[in-house]
Amino acid sequence: MIDKNLLNALAGTMQPSGKKTVKQERIIESAIILFAEKGYSNTSTAEIAKMAEVAEGTIFKHYGTKENLLLSLLVPFLRDFLPVMADELMDDLMTQETSFQGFLKNLLKNRSEFFLENREVFQIFIKELIYKENLKNELLPYIIENGSSRLTKVIENFQKRGELVNKPAEFILKTLGTVISGFFISRFVLLNRQSISDEEIDEIIFLIVNGIGQ
Amino acid sequence: MIDKNLLNALAGTMQPSGKKTVKQERIIESAIILFAEKGYSNTSTAEIAKMAEVAEGTIFKHYGTKENLLLSLLVPFLRDFLPVMADELMDDLMTQETSFQGFLKNLLKNRSEFFLENREVFQIFIKELIYKENLKNELLPYIIENGSSRLTKVIENFQKRGELVNKPAEFILKTLGTVISGFFISRFVLLNRQSISDEEIDEIIFLIVNGIGQ
DNA sequence: AAAGAAAGTGAGTAACCACTCAATTTATAA
């Protein structure tokens, strides 16, 4: 069970990522493929060992438990996912004099590429998030807090410029969160898409900015 | 594995829903609670039997396999979910002279109530949909086809009245699908909400109709 | 009340599960 808090999970027991054996890497790769395809609990360690062409014992020598193997492939993803969700935005906005629409496009293209590169791990993450109450309770508030605190400034900035509707930042955040998370989860997890076209990105941007009413 | 097509699954091997034993109903109820909470593959038939206060053999007498038990609780939900997604809309729109905004409100409140009533089965359905490629390949096109064909008329109607942006009905359908499915899945599956407030419904309607740009 | 059918039981089973461990191979360092 994943019950240690996020910071512990990130900093903690994991060995430094540099010192990986060839077999260790094959184990991780195979686990990612199989977990994404069939789900964590429908994948046996025997299957992973077979695919990685490794003895089952090797998995447990390195990762101790199956749960810890899951954590070992989730943590690097989260370590990239969580901070970038807040930091890279700042650059995209503050350095350039982009419009809200341009800001949205940068954000969506950036996250689109990231999720595409990490498609399988993203799938594993969402699928596990749905089942594991404790993981949900640890991570969601963290993600929301982390994203909110910095995005709020961005939103208020655009409101001052008159590019955004004059409603509480909270409302705008919630709305953006619903639409954007819905967009990525439906595409990458539900529909299992291998790519996202620019047109599709333009389409939700149009919705977010203009709505579909007349 | 669920590989028969949808119509077979709906019409097929299932016994008529009327002739259920008390114990049969307790089995279904328990399975719904446990599958929703811990997921299908993390729930054992022994657990279900224990919760339903029934011998394990009884489950298999009636349902044959665990997979078929899953189907038996999913099918009534789908039988209600699929047609209503198309029929009830017609009434909400055609009989009343409602605005697009009113139409959306009716639609969202109606589906909100339905998903709330069937919260657990909806969760099970989405969770299984994510994993089972064949179920996804059978159902999603069916749902999309079924919803699209009738909603297209509604959309064109509102476009004629000048209440909707003048873009292809396909675009509007896709957009509505993304936002609405994202809304319900995030609330009922990811966040595990027990209710949806009217304000929240008004909020996405505002987004859908106006966007958040200025 | 008798008989047949249907519902319900629970101990038993083979397959599978995550995980262990003593033994072996390979890499590292002196």
Add this chain to the structure above:
DNA sequence: TTATAAATTGAGTGGTTACTCACTTTCTTT
């Protein structure tokens, strides 16, 4: 080269799983 450490192996273990089946109980019909 030799000693020590680290990586790898795979047969083995106890526990769990979905499912079976011979049997008993309850319902239905005449």
